[in-house]
Amino acid sequence: AHLDRIAAVDEKVHAFLHVDTDGALGAAEAVDAKRAKGEELGPLAGVPLALKDIFTTEGVPTTVGSKILEGWIPPYDATLTKRLKHAGVVILGKTNMDEFAMGSSTENSAYGPTGNPWDLTRIPGGSGGGSAAALASFQAPLAIGTDTGGSIRQPAAVTGTVGVKPTYGGVSRYGMVAFSSSLDQGGPCARTVLDAALLHQTIAGHDPMDSTSIDAPVPPVVEAARNGDVRGLRVGVVKEFAGEGYQAGVMQRFTESVELLRELGAEVVEVSCPSFTYALAAYYVIAPSECSSNLARFDGLRYGLRVADDGTHSAEEVTALTREAGFGPEVKRRIMLGTYALSSGYYDAYYGSAQKVRTLITRDFQRAFGDVDVLVSPTTPTTAFPIGERADDPMAMYLADLCTIPANLAGNAAMSLPCGLAPEDGLPVGLQIIAPAMADDRLYRVGAAVE
Numbered sequence: 375a376h377l378d379r380i381a382a383v384d385e386k387v388h389a390f391l392h393v394d395t396d397g398a399l400g401a402a403e404a405v406d407a408k409r410a411k412g413e414e415l416g417p418l419a420g421v422p423l424a425l426k427d428i429f430t431t432e433g434v435p436t437t438v439g440s441k442i443l444e445g446w447i448p449p450y451d452a453t454l455t456k457r458l459k460h461a462g463v464v465i466l467g468k469t470n471m472d473e474f475a476m477g478s479s480t481e482n483s484a485y486g487p488t489g490n491p492w493d494l495t496r497i498p499g500g501s502g503g504g505s506a507a508a509l510a511s512f513q514a515p516l517a518i519g520t521d522t523g524g525s526i527r528q529p530a531a532v533t534g535t536v537g538v539k540p541t542y543g544g545v546s547r548y549g550m551v552a553f554s555s556s557l558d559q560g561g562p563c564a565r566t567v568l569d570a571a572l573l574h575q576t577i578a579g580h581d582p583m584d585s586t587s588i589d590a591p592v593p594p595v596v597e598a599a600r601n602g603d604v605r606g607l608r609v610g611v612v613k614e615f616a617g618e619g620y621q622a623g624v625m626q627r628f629t630e631s632v633e634l635l636r637e638l639g640a641e642v643v644e645v646s647c648p649s650f651t652y653a654l655a656a657y658y659v660i661a662p663s664e665c666s667s668n669l670a671r672f673d674g675l676r677y678g679l680r681v682a683d684d685g686t687h688s689a690e691e692v693t694a695l696t697r698e699a700g701f702g703p704e705v706k707r708r709i710m711l712g713t714y715a716l717s718s719g720y721y722d723a724y725y726g727s728a729q730k731v732r733t734l735i736t737r738d739f740q741r742a743f744g745d746v747d748v749l750v751s752p753t754t755p756t757t758a759f760p761i762g763e764r765a766d767d768p769m770a771m772y773l774a775d776l777c778t779i780p781a782n783l784a785g786n787a788a789m790s791l792p793c794g795l796a797p798e799d800g801l802p803v804g805l806q807i808i809a810p811a812m813a814d815d816r817l818y819r820v821g822a823a824v825e
């Protein structure tokens with residue numbers, strides 16, 4: 375049924391870069407066969423899923439939204455892919471994304487933009503716009519995203535779906551193409567809080583193949599999503615995430631959600647996190663720095679695209695010409711920014727300062743979580759903007775992640791879930807919940823209460 379739905383609507387939405395019909399039907403049949411034999415199956419066995427094209431899939435193309443990996447067929451599965459398969463989840467295909475997950479609108483994909491199912495002339499968020507659009511257009515009931523600065527939560531907010539960035543280290547990064555390794559985190563996308571929890575439980579947990587993977591039990595996310603009791607819970611409203619630049623309808627729905635939490639028995643207080651004001655600036659030094667280092671591996675020799683391969687060019691020329699042809703403008707911008715910030719003489723002034731700001735942000739969180747159990751804010755300052763509106767203005771595009779970036783810098787867990795439509799444009803608004811590291815279950819408890 376979902377493959378039929380994809381065939382019927384994805385020409386318009388363009389959520390998928392690759393639909394794996396044979397793989398999906400094969401996986402579904404394998405689950406049926408197990409069921410027929412009376413084998414015990416997990417809660418997601420046979421459930422279809424849309425996978426962001428940043429996770430390697432053995433034998434199935436993985437492009438990361440870039441021409442530089444066009445035609446590359448990975449020889450192995452990411453740990454996350456393996457876990458999904460093991461749970462009997464049916465992977466329908468790979469979803470569109472901003473090239474190397476750099477963007478907030480999916481317009482940076484080398485394969486063309488994705489439309490927001492609420493209004494196809496608007497962006498579905500990014501970088502994981504394909505996964506969010508697949509959910510919102512009912513092409514898949516579950517999806518996977520990755521969140522370096524907001525790429526799970528911001529698309530969830532603007533498409534009226536649920537997206538969770540687990541605690542950094544909660545979900546393995548093995549086989550997830552690296553953008554900014556100290557920030558990147560894979561996580562669940564779904565249409566309900568409970569669906570997201572079931573997917574979270576399936577993909578999370580220690581992986582010896584990822585040295586940053588946390589060796590501790592997965593927080594009880596499913597129990598929390600079934601509980602939803604917020605009585606006595608202390609909720610902090612982040613003071614800095616309001617004011618100029620925030621759309622009136624977004625603030626209205628956010629304020630109503632806070633009111634609802636109060637009615638349900640939570641204790642709401644205002645919290646100040648002064649260093650959050652510098653999060654965006656610190657992020658746009660740290661993320662490009664790590665990206666410039668990580669993307670050095672795309673040398674035209676090891677994988678994917680290779681140009682000027684005619685025997686007349688040196689290896690260095692092949693590398694330079696392949697990178698020139700294979701990377702899009704945003705990726706090049708970040709490689710240049712990062713290379714500059716890391717160059718000797720500038721390293722302390724840029725990268726060093728940004729890392730200090732990161733520490734200050736982490737301390738703001740620590741102070742806040744000494745006082746409250748969770749923090750809340752709007753996920754994004756505005757609803758979905760029109761395709762093309764911010765395409766030539768990187769600074770305006772970067773502002774879409776104003777509220778989501780602090781949780782990445784500190785490694786906290788965070789969720790976005792729908793909290794109504796903005797009255798002025800009828801588009802979805804997202805509520806963001808942030809919890810301390812390894813307290814991901816609190817997101818689901820609060821999410822289930824206000825859903």
Ligand code: GLN
Nearest residue numbers: 475476477522523524525
């Ligand atoms: N929009 C942010 C960026 O462009 C975040 C992207 C992400 O989370 N992958 O870097």
